Amino acid sequence: MAKTALSKYQRLEAAGLWRADAEAQRIDVIVSVGEATLTITDMRERVQAHWSIAAIARANPGQTPAIYHPDGDPGETLELPQNETDMIAAIETLRNAIARQRPRPGRLRLYGVLASVLAVLLMGLFWLPGAARDHALRVVPAVKRAEIGQALITHLQRATGPACRAQGGNAALAALARRLPPRTGGVRFMMVRSGVEDTLRLPGGTVMINADLVEDHDEPDVVAGHIIAAYLRAEARDPLHRLLTDGGAMASLRLLATGQLTDDTLRAHAETLLKSPPNPPPDAALLEGFAHWQVRMAPYAYARDITGETVLSLIEADPFARGAEPPPPILSDADWLRLQGICGG
The missing domain is CATH 1.20.5 (Single alpha-helices involved in coiled-coils or other helix-helix interfaces)
Known part of the structure; x- marks a missing residue:
């Protein structure tokens, strides 16, 4: 911008009055715009001064005659009369263009x-x-996770009701836990009448199980399959991870600082869990999980879709389909009957 403006005014000349310092007499001069400078020449064409255009300051902005001086040296001045409007405009244009380029x-x-x-x-x-x-x-240690899970259960039970505790039922749940231990950590099964879609694993290892999974089916493979699904979901995403994500940064910082989560955080997360039933794990994960825990796939698949149409790939891939060696029993007949009656049904 400054270079373009400079080329426009390079042949411009004007008459003015110049003095070398504050004590000197003013003399008549001719001012011309040169290569990045103003050249000041007396009437005998002797050069009196070269001023860098980038270092010119104006002593009286907006007034005439216009008085300029080198920046930092107000004693040396150049005075341009009112009729030298082209030169005054040129100097102002160049000063403004250079000023815009300065940091x-x-x-x-x-x-x-x-x-x-x-x-x-x-x-x-x-x-x-x-x-x-x-x-x-x-x-966060396992003990604290279990404490958080228990606090969360308190809020969930407002919708699920208390855990079912009919005689012999807890022993049957313990037997089921021994048959289906998680790959990491401990586990405790809790049977509830409602609220939970099928199974829900909480921080600390507790798995809440809807009683329909034992009351509405003839084989324990169905409830076992849903327990495996809960394990796989928790392996893919730590239940505490979901709780802290829902609670935001303040929940994580509070837990780190105090070892506690607020009731509001737990209540809101409980509501989210009940309103957002978990999706089944991917088929590949299910097939690997059922093989690991040695549970038949077909009963679980048909419980999800009685027609078998949407779960055909699971049924066909059942590692314990007819003709194969059967897996170990899920429960004894006596424990299965006790489990079916755990809620008093």
């Missing part, structure tokens, strides 16, 4: 501060919640 430290500092604030906000918005949650998942 503005104040503005740069402002931009720097704004960028820093924005970086902090973005870090707080995107990085901090995940970092705090992931750290909490690494350091």
Whole structure:
């Protein structure tokens, strides 16, 4: 911009008055625009001064006659009369063009501060919640997870009702837990009448089971299959991970700082769990899980879809289909009968 403006005015000349310092007499001069300079020549064509256009300051902006001086040296002046409008306009245009190209430290500092604030906000918005949650998942001990799970059960039971405890039922649940131990950690099965879609694994290892899975089916393979599905979902995503994600950064930070979660956080998460039934794990994961725990796939698949149409791939891939060696029993007949009557049905 400055170079373009300079070429426009390179042949421009004007008459003015110049003095070398504050004590000197003013003399008549001719002012011309040169290569990045103003050249000041007396009437005998002797050069009196070269001023850098980038270092020219105006002593009386907006007034006439226009008085200029080198930046930092107000004693040396150049006075241009009112009728030299072209030269005055040229000098002002060049000064403004150069000023626009100069760095503005104040503005740069402002931009720097704004960028820093924005970086902090973005870090707080995107990085901090995940970092705090992931750290909490690494350091929260199993005992604290079980405590959180028990507190969550208190809120869930407002919808599910109390756990079923008919005589012999708990022993049958314990036998089922021995037959289907999780790959990591401990487990406790809890049978409830309603609220839970099928099975739900909580932080600490508790698995809530809907009583329909034992009351409405003739084989324990169905409830076993849904327990396996709960295990697989928890392996894919830690139940505490989901709770802390729902609770936000403050829940993770509070847990790290105090070892506690608020009732509001637990209540909101319980409502989310009850309103959002979990999806079945992917077929590949199910097939691997049923093979690991040695449970027949077909009864579970038909319980999901009695027609078998949407679960045909699972039925056909059952590792214990007819003709294959049967898996170990899920429960004894006596324990299965006790389990079916655990809710007094």
